[in-house]
Amino acid sequence: MKTSLLQRIEGFYEQTNTEKQATLGELLQTINLAPKEFIESFHSEKFDYLNNLPIIYEALSNDLNNWADFFLAELKRLIATAKAGDSPKRVLTHLDELSFIDAEIFKHRDAFVAILSAELDNPHRTFRYYAISLLPDFIRQDDTSATNKLRGRLQDPDWRIRYWAFKALQDLDKLSSTDRLSVPDMLRSKLVNTINFQ
DSSP: OOHHHHHHHHTGGGSOHHHHHHHHHHHHHHHHHSHHHHHHHHHHSOGGGOTTHHHHHHHHGGGHHHHHHHHHHHHHHHHHHHHHSSOHHHHHGGGGGGGGSOGGGOTTHHHHHHHHHHHTTOSSHHHHHHHHHHGGGTOOTTOHHHHHHHHHGGGOSSHHHHHHHHHHHHHTTOOOTTOOOOHHHHHHHHHSOTTOOO
């Protein structure tokens, strides 16, 4: 990768929107010249050290015709890596960066929903939280199965999960007349950190 491109990536968040788009375009073009080599190099890095991961994901999300399979594999890899480690949050926080994907044209949208929905049953609350965080970006409006599974988290034993499930259903405009956030949970959400997961 050219030194000039690496420097632009390092200073990405100080760039104007036009400059950012140019950087993303050149990054994508560079990766597409040698995709296999990129993936091998990408997978050799630990998540802790991928400071530019959001930028890479955003660049690749602009070419879903070529990178849809990569993103599906990446979701599975993130979850598997988090399960194998002792600090799942350190890995799962990168799930938020998959929100760059345009669900409307993503061929693995339903597979994403199935994988994330399964994590709603994970006994570790951190997995449940990050699944809830990403699901609203991919659930179809007519997907009653996934929506109802998300609704089931309103009865979660952890109040933070109940709170975020409620917010997710609210964002999806899928709250039913019986869906409620209890007064204690509402008060906690205003007084206590709602994303204190490890």
